[in-house]
Amino acid sequence: MAAVQGGLVDTDEEKDIKTDPSSDACGNNNNAIDAKPVSTSPGTNAPSGNTKTPVATTEEQQTLLAVLQFLRKNNLSESVDILRREAGLPEDLLDLKGSDGSGSGPGGAGGGVGQEGGDSSSLLSRVAVSVSAAQAPTKVTSNDQPDVSVVLSAYNQQGDPALYDVYYSDLKKFIETVLDCHRAELSQVFYPLFVHMYLELVYNNHENQAKAFFGRFSGDQECYYEDDLRVLSSMTKKEHMRGNETLLDFRTSKFVLRISRDSYQLLKRHLQERQNNQIWNIIQEHLYIDIFDGMPRSKSQIDAMSGSLAGEAKRDANKSKVYYGLLKEPEIELPLDDEDEEAENEEGKPKKKKPKKDSLGSKSKKQDPNAPLQTRIPLPELKDSDKLDKIMYMKEATKKIRLGPETLPSICFYSFLNAYQGLTAVDFTDDSSLIAGGFADSTVRVWSVTPKRLRKVKSAADLNLIDKESDDVLERIMDEKTSSESKNLYGHSGPVYGISFSPDRNYLLSSSEDGTVRLWSLLTFTCLVGYKGHNYPVWDTQFSPHGYYFISGGHDRVARLWATDHYQPLRIFAGHLADVTCTRFHPNSNYVATGSSDRTIRLWDVLTGNCVRIFTGHKGPIHALAFSPNGKFLASGATDGRVLLWDIGHGIMIGELKGHTDTIYSLRFSRDGEILASGSMDYTVRLWDSMKAFDDLETDDFTATTGHIHLQDNSQELLLGMYTTKSSPVVHLHFTRRNLLLAAGSYNP
Amino acid sequence: MSAPKTIPKDAQVMMQILKDMGITEYEPRVINQMLEFTYRYVTTIIEDAKIYSTHAKKSTVDADDIKLAIQCRMDQSFTSPPPRDFLLEVARQKNQTPLPLIKPYTGPRLPPDRYCLTAPNYRLKSVQKKVTASAGRISVPRLSVGAVSSRPATPTIGSSSVPSVTAKVSTPVSLSAQRFTVQIPTAAQSHVPKTTATPPVLMSSSLIGPKTLLMSSSSLSQSDSLKRKHEDDEDYDAL
Numbered sequence: 001m002a003a004v005q006g007g008l009v010d011t012d013e014e015k016d017i018k019t020d021p022s023s024d025a026c027g028n029n030n031n032a033i034d035a036k037p038v039s040t041s042p043g044t045n046a047p048s049g050n051t052k053t054p055v056a057t058t059e060e061q062q063t064l065l066a067v068l069q070f071l072r073k074n075n076l077s078e079s080v081d082i083l084r085r086e087a088g089l090p091e092d093l094l095d096l097k098g099s100d101g102s103g104s105g106p107g108g109a110g111g112g113v114g115q116e117g118g119d120s121s122s123l124l125s126r127v128a129v130s131v132s133a134a135q136a137p138t139k140v141t142s143n144d145q146p147d148v149s150v151v152l153s154a155y156n157q158q159g160d161p162a163l164y165d166v167y168y169s170d171l172k173k174f175i176e177t178v179l180d181c182h183r184a185e186l187s188q189v190f191y192p193l194f195v196h197m198y199l200e201l202v203y204n205n206h207e208n209q210a211k212a213f214f215g216r217f218s219g220d221q222e223c224y225y226e227d228d229l230r231v232l233s234s235m236t237k238k239e240h241m242r243g244n245e246t247l248l249d250f251r252t253s254k255f256v257l258r259i260s261r262d263s264y265q266l267l268k269r270h271l272q273e274r275q276n277n278q279i280w281n282i283i284q285e286h287l288y289i290d291i292f293d294g295m296p297r298s299k300s301q302i303d304a305m306s307g308s309l310a311g312e313a314k315r316d317a318n319k320s321k322v323y324y325g326l327l328k329e330p331e332i333e334l335p336l337d338d339e340d341e342e343a344e345n346e347e348g349k350p351k352k353k354k355p356k357k358d359s360l361g362s363k364s365k366k367q368d369p370n371a372p373l374q375t376r377i378p379l380p381e382l383k384d385s386d387k388l389d390k391i392m393y394m395k396e397a398t399k400k401i402r403l404g405p406e407t408l409p410s411i412c413f414y415s416f417l418n419a420y421q422g423l424t425a426v427d428f429t430d431d432s433s434l435i436a437g438g439f440a441d442s443t444v445r446v447w448s449v450t451p452k453r454l455r456k457v458k459s460a461a462d463l464n465l466i467d468k469e470s471d472d473v474l475e476r477i478m479d480e481k482t483s484s485e486s487k488n489l490y491g492h493s494g495p496v497y498g499i500s501f502s503p504d505r506n507y508l509l510s511s512s513e514d515g516t517v518r519l520w521s522l523l524t525f526t527c528l529v530g531y532k533g534h535n536y537p538v539w540d541t542q543f544s545p546h547g548y549y550f551i552s553g554g555h556d557r558v559a560r561l562w563a564t565d566h567y568q569p570l571r572i573f574a575g576h577l578a579d580v581t582c583t584r585f586h587p588n589s590n591y592v593a594t595g596s597s598d599r600t601i602r603l604w605d606v607l608t609g610n611c612v613r614i615f616t617g618h619k620g621p622i623h624a625l626a627f628s629p630n631g632k633f634l635a636s637g638a639t640d641g642r643v644l645l646w647d648i649g650h651g652i653m654i655g656e657l658k659g660h661t662d663t664i665y666s667l668r669f670s671r672d673g674e675i676l677a678s679g680s681m682d683y684t685v686r687l688w689d690s691m692k693a694f695d696d697l698e699t700d701d702f703t704a705t706t707g708h709i710h711l712q713d714n715s716q717e718l719l720l721g722m723y724t725t726k727s728s729p730v731v732h733l734h735f736t737r738r739n740l741l742l743a744a745g746s747y748n749p
Numbered sequence: 750m751s752a753p754k755t756i757p758k759d760a761q762v763m764m765q766i767l768k769d770m771g772i773t774e775y776e777p778r779v780i781n782q783m784l785e786f787t788y789r790y791v792t793t794i795i796e797d798a799k800i801y802s803t804h805a806k807k808s809t810v811d812a813d814d815i816k817l818a819i820q821c822r823m824d825q826s827f828t829s830p831p832p833r834d835f836l837l838e839v840a841r842q843k844n845q846t847p848l849p850l851i852k853p854y855t856g857p858r859l860p861p862d863r864y865c866l867t868a869p870n871y872r873l874k875s876v877q878k879k880v881t882a883s884a885g886r887i888s889v890p891r892l893s894v895g896a897v898s899s900r901p902a903t904p905t906i907g908s909s910s911v912p913s914v915t916a917k918v919s920t921p922v923s924l925s926a927q928r929f930t931v932q933i934p935t936a937a938q939s940h941v942p943k944t945t946a947t948p949p950v951l952m953s954s955s956l957i958g959p960k961t962l963l964m965s966s967s968s969l970s971q972s973d974s975l976k977r978k979h980e981d982d983e984d985y986d987a988l
Contacts, residue, residue, distance in 0.1 A: 230771045239816075243829045252833070378851045380858070491866075506857075521857075528857075529865050536830055548851065548858060556830035558840065563849070567864035570848055574840035577833070609844025 161209040164197050167279050168217055174270050182263040184299040188306065189267070189287070191221050192255040193279060196286045198232060199241070199251055207236050224307050224619035224640070245557070246309070246598070249577045254288035256311035260296040264289060290314050304653065304711055305617050307640075309577050309598035313614035318651030320612045322603065324631045325371025327379075327588045332387050370649065372590045377606050379589065380548040386504055392431070396737035403675045405689050408721055409741040413685075414449075415728050416746040423746035425499040425510070426732035432742060434522070436508055438496030444489040444510050446522065453483040456525045489520050491527040498541040500550065507564070509550055511538035517552045519564060533560055533569050539581045544589045549606075551592050553580030559594045561606060573604040575611050584625040591648075593634055595622030601636050603648065615646050617653050626667035626676070633694060635676055637664025643678050645693055655693040658715040659686055659722070668733040670741075675720065677741055679730025685743055687720040759784055794818045 064087050071080045171193070175186045194217055201210035218229050231247075234240070241247055259267075271280040283289070292315070305312050367373070382390070403409055416423045416437055425438035428449075435447045448454045455478040458466070466476045494513030501508055507528075508520040517531040517538055536555035543550045549570075553559035559580045560569035578597035585592055591612070592604045601622055603613035620639030627634055633654070634646045641662055645655035662682035669676050669690060676690040728745040735741055756764075763780050795810070797818035802810045830836075851858075859865055 227771070234770065239819075243823055243827065245829050245832060249833045377848055380851050381853060383854055519859075527866050528859055556836070557833070558836055563851075563858070565858040565860055566849070567860040569843065570846075572836070572840035572843045574833070574836040607848065609840060 161201055161204070161206040164201060164209065164213055164278070165216060168194070168197065168213070170274070171271075171279055172220070178263075178266060181296045182260075182266055184302055185259050185263040185296045186267055187299075188257050188259070188302060189283070191225055192257070192287055192311065193282060194218070194221060195228075195232065195250070196255075196282050197278075199247070200282070202235060202241065203238055205238060211236060222303075222306075227620075228309070246578045250309060251286075253310055253577065255286060256288045256290055256314050258290045258292060258297070258305075258312050258315075261291050261293050263296050264291050287311075288314070301710065304656065307619040308600045308616040310600070312616045313600070317611070317614045320610075322605075322612050322648055322651075323370060323372035323376070323588070323590060324586070324648045325368040325588065326631050327371060327374055328367075330382060330390075332382075332390055372588055377590055379546045383504075386547075389431075389504065393737065396431070397671070399738050400671055401739045402672070403670050403739050404691070405720055408687060409670065409675065409677075409735070409739055411685060411723055411741045411743055413725060413728070413730075414742065414744045415725075416744065419746035421746065421748060422495075423731060424495050424497050426744040427499040427501050427508075428732070428734040428742060428744075429501045429505050430503060430737070431505075432734065432736040434501065434505065435744065436499050436501065436510075437744075438499045438510055438512075440495040442490075442492040442494055442496060442512065442514075444492070444496055444499065444508070444520070445486055446489065446508065446525070447486040453485060454487050454525075455479055455483040456487070457523045487525045489525060489527065491518055491520075491530075492516070494537070497537065497539050498552070500542045502543045503545060503547045507543070509541050509543060511541035511552050511554070513537040515554070517541050517550075517562070529564070529567070531562055531567065531569075533562075534558075539579060540583045542583055542585055544585045545587055546589050549585075549589065551583045551585065553583040553594050553596075555579045557596075559583050559592065559604070561592065571604075571606060571609045573602070573609060573611070575602060576600070578621075581621055582623055582625050584627060586627050587629060587631045593625050593627065595625050595636055595638070597621040599638070601625065601634070601646070603634075613646075613648065613651050615644075615651075615653065617644050617656075618642065620663070624664050624667040624678070626669055628669050628690065628694075629671060629673045633690075635667050635669070635678075635690075637667050637678055637680070639663040641680065641682075643667065643676070643688070645690075653711070655718075656711050656715065657686075657688050657693070657718060659719055660684070662729075665729065665731050666733040666743075668735055668741075670735050671737065671739050677733050677735070677743075679733050679743055679745070681729040683725045683727055683729055685723045685725070685730050685733070685741075687722075689718045689720050693718055763787070790822075794822060797821065 064083070068080055068083060071077075071083065172190075175183060175189075178186060198210055198214055201207075201213060214233060218233070221229060235244070235247070268280075271283070274280075288311075290312075401407065401409070414435060416426075419437075419439065422440035423437055424440050425436075427436050428434070433448065433450050433452070434454075435449055437445050437447070439445070446454065457463075457477050458479040462479065463477060466473065470476060489508070489510075492510065492512040492514055494515075496510045496512045498511035498517075499509065501522075506522055508522055509517060510520065511517045515532065515535050515538060517534075518527050519529040519531070520526065521528050531552075534552065534554040534556050538552050538554035540554075541550060541552040549561060549563050551559055551561050557574070557576045557579060559573040559576075561571035561573070562569050573592065573594060576594065576596040576598055577600075580594045580596050582595035583592060584594075586603075590606050592606060593601060594604065595601045599616065599618045599620060599622065601613075601615040601618075602611045603615075604610065605612050615634075615636070618636065618638040618640060619642075622636050622638040624637035625634065626636075632648060634648055635643055636646065637643045637660075639662075641658070641660040641664065643657040643660070643664060644653055645657070646652070647654045657676075657678070660678065660680040660682055662680050664678050664680045666679040667676065674689075674691045676688040676693075677685060678688065679685045725743075725745065726747075727749055728747045730743050730745045732744040733741065734743075760780050763783050767775060767779075767783075794815065795818075798810050798814040801817050802814040805814070807814070831839075859867075862868065
């Protein structure tokens with residue numbers, strides 16, 4: 001959220017600056033400010049409640065003061081008097097708080113007057129914002145007045161395009177000479193700086209310089225930014241940028257860097273020594289430097305966390321309380337006949353009206369402090385059929401195989417033949433009785449896994465004929481004549497990218513490229529509702545574990561929470577910079593995790609719609625997410641082939657599983673969370689020892705506060721098994737209630 | 750196969766573009782599709798630009814016309830998702846309203862029928878008009894079994910399958926096509942499974958009686974459209 005504020009603040013302030021009557025001594029003209037997004041909307045609603053008006057006044061004053069100072073320096077005393085009189089500035093205001101302007105230092109003196117009107121004030125205010133936010137109230141000792149050179153440099157914002165090369169190589173040289181321990185951290189600055197400088201050149205129509213700049217320095221960037229750089233290389237004109245929302249967002253939002261205080265001081269000192277240095281301006285304008293006290297991070301630590309489109313997450317983005325515990329399982333009374341019928345009798349099974357303990361629920365009656373209240377979000381109450389389902393579930397759970405490093409699950413792979421690469425989504429019901437496949441030809445097909453065939457409810461006319469009083473009326477309403485192994489569902493007008501069964505097996509959701517999410521009834525195998533909201537492809541959808549709610553995420557960069565009986569979404573989770581590619585509910589239905597093409601994972605609170613966690617570290621769009629059954633951990637897989645493990649409570653990365661060589665499309669924890677299975681495009685399913693990965697967690701205070709965990713390179717030890725299919729990428733994984741692993745994919749010879 | 754055929758220059762250019770953008774693996778059809786798209790896009794833009802330049806009474810098409818054409822097309826066909834601040838604002842407003850409480854068990858939880866796709870998307874053609882002797886139209890809300898919940902607004906009696914075989918009933922049977930059924934509270938009050946949305950309807954006793962006979966036979970003659978008698982055509986206006 002904080003990152004968001006940064007972006008909005010920019011637009012707000014720029015609007016203010018436009019109306020700011022800057023002095024004419026510098027002869028500026030308010031040209032298009034480079035950071036202003038093309039598609040402006042009245043950014044009047046800064047959610048942060050930033051003080052817009054007082055800032056504006058201060059900005060005006062500071063500009064005037066800066067001009068005054070300039071005049072005084074050049075010994076134009078008469079002009080000074082006239083200006084002071086006209087502007088009505090009292091004498092004592094000349095010693096203005098140095099805290100605002102001083103931090104910027106002599107960013108770039110003299111030179112011609114630039115075209116970037118009004119950026120001075122914005123620059124100064126942003127300096128204020130960034131400096132105060134960075135909690136480093138370091139003042140450049142000499143100046144206690146807004147430095148005119150700073151102000152003037154802003155007018156010179158774009159500087160001389162030909163010099164961008166020079167600035168950048170200067171910085172490169174400097175960083176190379178710095179101490180080892182600081183070098184890794186300071187190198188983080190390269191990429192955002194490079195991109196912003198390039199975009200500035202493009203935005204100001206210096207096409208040739210932009211191309212030259214790009215050609216010279218793009219090779220130096222980190223390898224994981226390759227895709228972004230390629231996209232950038234195709235943008236050489238200002239018009240190219242229009243319509244690319246991701247890039248526009250990148251320009252307006254601040255790239256977050258985490259640098260230790262010592263390294264930061266080094267950098268600042270170096271940049272302030274220089275005259276005419278645009279780099280400092282750009283850093284202040286576009287970068288948010290989250291300063292922490294402590295040891296500088298090593299290259300590997302930095303590499304682990306970086307890679308996202310907007311840098312890393314600010315520390316305070318991951319500080320809010322998250323109720324990751326599970327909801328208490330409702331107490332279900334066992335009906336009498338069930339007890340008698342059971343062949344095997346578990347030891348210690350309670351008689352009659354005792355709550356049945358299930359494998360997940362805690363035995364204690366009091367509230368788990370980490371679990372949300374039962375009533376935090378409204379959940380549908382259990383119907384009789386749900387209670388029966390739960391009883392079945394508990395019965396099955398007793399027959400569950402306990403998995404571990406010694407007992408690996410058997411894997412049953414369902415190959416979709418003749419799909420011709422058209423299989424785009426798969427889902428299993430929780431009791432593994434039905435499979436649904438979504439295809440690129442816009443059909444959805446449901447198969448029965450068990451020998452029991454699929455039947456739909458009889459037609460209305462036939463229903464009149466049945467004996468409605470008979471005991472097996474629920475059987476009689478089913479139509480045996482049209483029963484079949486599989487049923488096709490037609491309705492979408494584009495490839496179906498997401499599929500999800502409801503927990504009670506009555507409904508099926510499918511999301512498609514046509515922008516709708518459709519709800520299908522599995523009793524009649526017809527479409528019930530089309531939820532329209534995203535007007536762009538919807539990449540993923542999922543029912544909540546308790547039914548009734550579902551989420552969808554799509555190309556419009558938001559995820560939406562819906563309820564089946566509302567035709568409009570209940571919550572909109574906006575904040576990602578690029579498409580939302582993967583959406584998952586937390587087991588307690590109170591939180592939603594979204595993975596996106598901007599290479600971050602965000603955790604949203606369903607109750608308020610706020611983003612409570614931001615996880616960065618992947619180097620490619622995220623395509624798979626899985627919550628552990630105990631709700632504490634999240635596993636994510638992306639196109640970079642790594643599986644990352646996150647601790648939700650602390651908001652930090654706790655593990656990295658390397659091994660896959662291609663995009664990971666499916667992740668699933670076993671029923672008790674002991675094994676994590678991952679399926680990927682490289683035709684393999686890998687099993688990882690998640691118990692061990694989570695056990696090795698050390699969360700002392702330092703790691704908790706700074707989030708700098710030292711990842712062990714133990715992927716090899718954690719890998720329990722790798723199973724290759726015969727040229728079938730693994731699209732979906734599912735553990736049955738007895739811990740048999742089912743996998744699905746289409747056969748691609 | 751003959752000697753390696755030369756690839757046309759356009760296709761070579763397209764292959765180079767794909768390579769520059771980092772796409773190394775693609776089916777051969779992709780090039781053809783991209784070329785077709787390019788051709789269509791460029792011709793559309795140029796045609797638009799010609800229109801704009803004639804509108805501006807210029808003799809030739811110049812860069813401004815092309816720019817305008819591109820802009821207009823972008824806004825029309827290649828829209829991009831809304832900007833971030835707009836989304837954030839919309840989200841903020843939406844997220845302020847508390848989550849609605851869930852009514853206790855009410856059957857399938859679906860939006861109002863207007864927003865569902867459960868209404869029939871066809872209408873039966875009336876063949877003959879039949880004078881009705883019933884005391885006015887009795888509104889019978891249609892009941893649904895299964896997924897089809899019927900039209901909500903104006904329940905009517907549509908009698909599409911009145912058999913002419915059995916007793917000539919002047920009053921219509923309110924059975925229509927496959928999807929609708931009326932629950933007549935006869936002795937055997939039906940116990941419809943949980944998918945029913947609306948409660949049964951009481952019809953006036955004048956209409957009950959021969960109905961029970963007709964219902965069973967009517968289902969047999971569903972497809973017999975010629976024999977359908979319709980009460981009123983006005984019924985269908987209300988649909």
